[in-house]
Structure formats: C-alpha cells, structure tokens
Amino acid sequence: MKQTKWYSKLIIITFITFSLPFQTLAANDNFTVSANAAFAVDYETGKILYNQNGDEPLGIASMTKLITAYIVFDEVNKGNIAWDDTIKISDTLKKMSKNPDLSNIPIEDKHVYTVKEALYGSLISSANSLTSALAEHISGTEIKFVDRMYDQLKIWGITDASLVTASGLGNEDMGKTIYPGSGKKDENMMSARSMAIVGQHLITDFPEVLEITSLPSTTILKNSTKDGIEIWNSNGMLDGFYYYMEGVDGLKTGTTPLAGDCFIGTATRNGHRIITVVMGTEEGFNRFEETGKLMTYIYDNWSYEVIKKKGAPADKKTIDVHHGKEKTADIILAEDLAVWTNKEDKDIKLFFETTKKQVTRKQKVAAPKDKGYVVGKEYVYNTKDTLGYLTTEDEKLDVVDVVLKNDIKKENIFMQGWHWLTRS
Structure with missing residues (x-):
C-alpha cells in the first residue's frame, strides 16, 4: 500500500x-x-x-x-x-x-x-x-x-x-x-x-x-x-x-x-x-x-472498534474551495473508520491528509464538484500499539476516503475576475 x-x-x-x-x-x-x-x-x-x-x-x-x-x-x-x-x-x-x-x-x-x-x-x-x-x-x-x-x-x-x-x-x-x-x-x-x-x-x-x-x-x-x-x-x-x-x-x-x-x-x-x-x-x-x-x-x-461512523466529519471538518461560491466545503468519511485496540493499552489518534490528485497545490478543491468527490484520507492509529500488521499491505484497512458532503458550485466569471483583481 x-x-x-x-x-x-x-x-x-x-x-x-x-x-x-x-x-x-x-x-x-x-x-x-x-x-x-x-x-x-x-x-x-x-x-x-x-x-x-x-x-x-x-x-x-x-x-x-x-x-x-x-x-x-x-x-x-x-x-x-x-x-x-x-x-x-x-x-x-x-x-x-x-x-x-x-x-x-x-x-x-x-x-x-x-x-x-x-x-x-x-x-x-x-x-x-x-x-x-x-x-x-x-x-x-x-x-x-x-x-x-x-x-x-x-x-x-x-x-x-x-x-x-x-x-x-x-x-x-x-x-x-x-x-x-x-x-x-x-x-x-x-x-x-x-x-x-x-x-x-x-x-x-x-x-x-x-x-x-x-x-x-x-x-x-x-x-x-x-x-x-x-x-x-x-x-x-x-x-x-x-x-x-x-x-x-x-x-x-x-x-x-x-x-x-x-x-x-x-x-x-x-x-x-x-x-x-x-x-x-x-x-x-x-x-x-x-x-x-x-x-x-x-x-x-482485543476489540475491533469503530472510531468514526460513515458520514461523520473528518478530523479536519472543512476544506478550502478554489473558485467556489462558498470558500469552504464540509468533508465527511465515506465509510466507517475502525481499528483493533487492546483494552489495556490504547491511545487512538486521527489525522486527515488531502489526496494530491484531487486538490490544487494550495490544498483546495477546484469547483465545481459533486458530493462524494474524494478529497483525501482519514487515518487512525493507536500510539500504544507496537505489534503492527502481518504485511505492509494490510495497513490500508486503517484508512478511509474523505469526501465532499455536498455539491460545490463554481462562482461566476465576474466574481472570479473580481477576486483576481483584488488579490493583485
């Protein structure tokens, strides 16, 4: 993976x-x-x-x-x-x-x-x-x-x-x-x-x-x-x-x-x-x-714990939008995020990271995009766990896609020009 x-x-x-x-x-x-x-x-x-x-x-x-x-x-x-x-x-x-x-x-x-x-x-x-x-x-x-x-x-x-x-x-x-x-x-x-x-x-x-x-x-x-x-x-x-x-x-x-x-x-x-x-x-x-x-x-x-349910907000709840009617968009988990934990020894951490091919160099989503569009990944890990996985390929099960919660619409060309002028 x-x-x-x-x-x-x-x-x-x-x-x-x-x-x-x-x-x-x-x-x-x-x-x-x-x-x-x-x-x-x-x-x-x-x-x-x-x-x-x-x-x-x-x-x-x-x-x-x-x-x-x-x-x-x-x-x-x-x-x-x-x-x-x-x-x-x-x-x-x-x-x-x-x-x-x-x-x-x-x-x-x-x-x-x-x-x-x-x-x-x-x-x-x-x-x-x-x-x-x-x-x-x-x-x-x-x-x-x-x-x-x-x-x-x-x-x-x-x-x-x-x-x-x-x-x-x-x-x-x-x-x-x-x-x-x-x-x-x-x-x-x-x-x-x-x-x-x-x-x-x-x-x-x-x-x-x-x-x-x-x-x-x-x-x-x-x-x-x-x-x-x-x-x-x-x-x-x-x-x-x-x-x-x-x-x-x-x-x-x-x-x-x-x-x-x-x-x-x-x-x-x-x-x-x-x-x-x-x-x-x-x-x-x-x-x-x-x-x-x-x-x-x-x-x-040991238990297999669902840390976040499908549809829950990602660790970073919103993402910036490029040329959108709204400056930010809500992002959610595409499926349940779960991890094996030991009841005697656990410390669960989450982090979100954008997927490079889906966002701009400035970590923004370019409008327009439909809801469900993948913008990144949500990872879960137990800082107390030192046992790892049978193979490195198995680690992929501790990560799920993060997607747009709603459609994002593109702002009209006049507003794009105005934003370009004001940024200059």
Whole structure:
C-alpha cells in the first residue's frame, strides 16, 4: 500500500520510541504461551494481536501440508487437475504409509485414491504418503513440487522458509531421495508469522478448505473398499473432541522431534476470525490448551472498534474551495473508520491528509464538484500499539476516503475576475 511520507515517519518514530524487540512484543507483558513461538492475527485486517518470537524460523512439521493444499486447490481451479482424478501411489509411498512411527493412512494395492480423497487424508489425518502422492501427481516428483512450493511462497513475500518435503517429514524419513542441497537431518522451517500468512492466503483464496478442516471425521475410499475407511481429524479442538473450543474450524497440526508439537488454528467469534500459530509446545504443556489460552486472551482483550461512523466529519471538518461560491466545503468519511485496540493499552489518534490528485497545490478543491468527490484520507492509529500488521499491505484497512458532503458550485466569471483583481 502507498502510505504518505508523514504517516510512514510517524510509524517509524512510534516504533523507535518504544524500542522493544519486535519478535517478543505482546499487548500484555503478563501473558505468555508455553511454546517456542506463538502468534495471533486478525484474519480480515492482518492486524497482529500477539507476537511471541514469531519471526524466528522454526520447524513447522505437518503444518507444511497447508502449502501443499493451496497448490492442489490452485491446480484444480486452473483446470490442470480434477478432484475425481485418480492418483498413482508408488510402492515406496505405500511402504511408508505402513510405518507406525509416521502419521499415515495405510495404503493397500486395492486402494484407489482420487485427488479429493488424498487431500482429505492429508488435511484431516495428516497422511504423509498421500501428501507426497499429490505432490508427485502435480509435479512428477516431490523434489519438483518443493520448487513449486518455493515459487508460491515467493509470491506471498515469504523469504524465511527452508523446505525439503511436501508433507513436513524430515529428510531422515525420506530415504535416499532428498531435496538437492539439503542435509540428511534437515526439516521444513518457517516463522510463525510466515505460517500465519500461509493460512490467511489459503482461507482467502480457497475458503472451501474450512469445509475439510472442520470435519471431526469422514469416510473415504467408498468406491474401492467395502465400507470405506473412516479417518479422524488430528485437531483436538473441534466439536466432540477433548479440547473443543467454540468457533474453531481448522487448520492443521504438526509434530516432529525437531519441531515439537505445533498447531495453526483458526476460529470465528463475535464476527471476527483469527488465526493463531503455536510452535514447539514446551514439555508438559499441550498445544491445544496453549492455543485455547491464546484465543481466549485475544477475544477477551482485543476489540475491533469503530472510531468514526460513515458520514461523520473528518478530523479536519472543512476544506478550502478554489473558485467556489462558498470558500469552504464540509468533508465527511465515506465509510466507517475502525481499528483493533487492546483494552489495556490504547491511545487512538486521527489525522486527515488531502489526496494530491484531487486538490490544487494550495490544498483546495477546484469547483465545481459533486458530493462524494474524494478529497483525501482519514487515518487512525493507536500510539500504544507496537505489534503492527502481518504485511505492509494490510495497513490500508486503517484508512478511509474523505469526501465532499455536498455539491460545490463554481462562482461566476465576474466574481472570479473580481477576486483576481483584488488579490493583485
């Protein structure tokens, strides 16, 4: 987003004034999550609501499967593959599917998986072999698919990722074929912030993913087995599970020895969806309990406040008019102006700035103009907030257009001449 120079300087000064390490900022210093990293963001606005070491790349384990899922949805959307396409599963992947130490659905020769069923197995049961099979179906090899994953992350502006598999398994579990240039013990790494960006894009572009991730269980392979195979979701916060929490409908768990227990969750309450990321839960603590604590903290302490309603006067109530019958014109907000605030720590400030293309060099509106004509922007910010936004592009939601309240008419040519003479 293109922000004004003044606004950009203001944000920089605010950050310097607080002079706190960005990766450890939280709205309430007394609240912590028992994990190596924790992060929370408002899905719609990208406002960061909690950041505990959220910028350090850590193991993401099977949370990786969300990147793979995005590419699967994208390929179907482009018509390159179809949901009912059957996928070939190699003997190597079939053998891997029966490894009791890995998360999988055992695959038999008689099992015929469609793209849709494989994706369900990947997202619900975290089936590693089916995820790799999807990668091979799309790109020919998993190595080529990892390249595709990197390309997708680049589009999203994510640069801190280190990937070796489509599923989240480490190289130690992949046998002799590993991603070029990677080490034998390498695993997928990414920051909690970047993981939240993945979740935000997945839900935005393919919201139907929530129809899958919200399922406590489902039955697949109805066409190639007698009764099908029932699979259960690894997300313990869904309805009917021990850690159930109202509004939770995704997204993905992850576990490896390096990454520890991880979980990227999402929930909707009071009309607002949030995305949370908990990585490397500390020993003796549960990732779902810690996610529940984080979600409760966000919903209890943060609110999306409408600071000014649509039609309210701008911070500067009028603007000067050039060659108008009136010297000034009333200006109002074109829509509601709102911002996320923490009840413990807020100091709301507003400022108005004209839009250069719509006004003269002397900051006047040249008559005639109809009501609703955009003359500038109204910004809102919380001087106490040091958490910022998921991306700089998200900041645009803290600004609205300011428009003319009424039509402004041009003065007649004789009055224009008189004003010109008197100014000389």
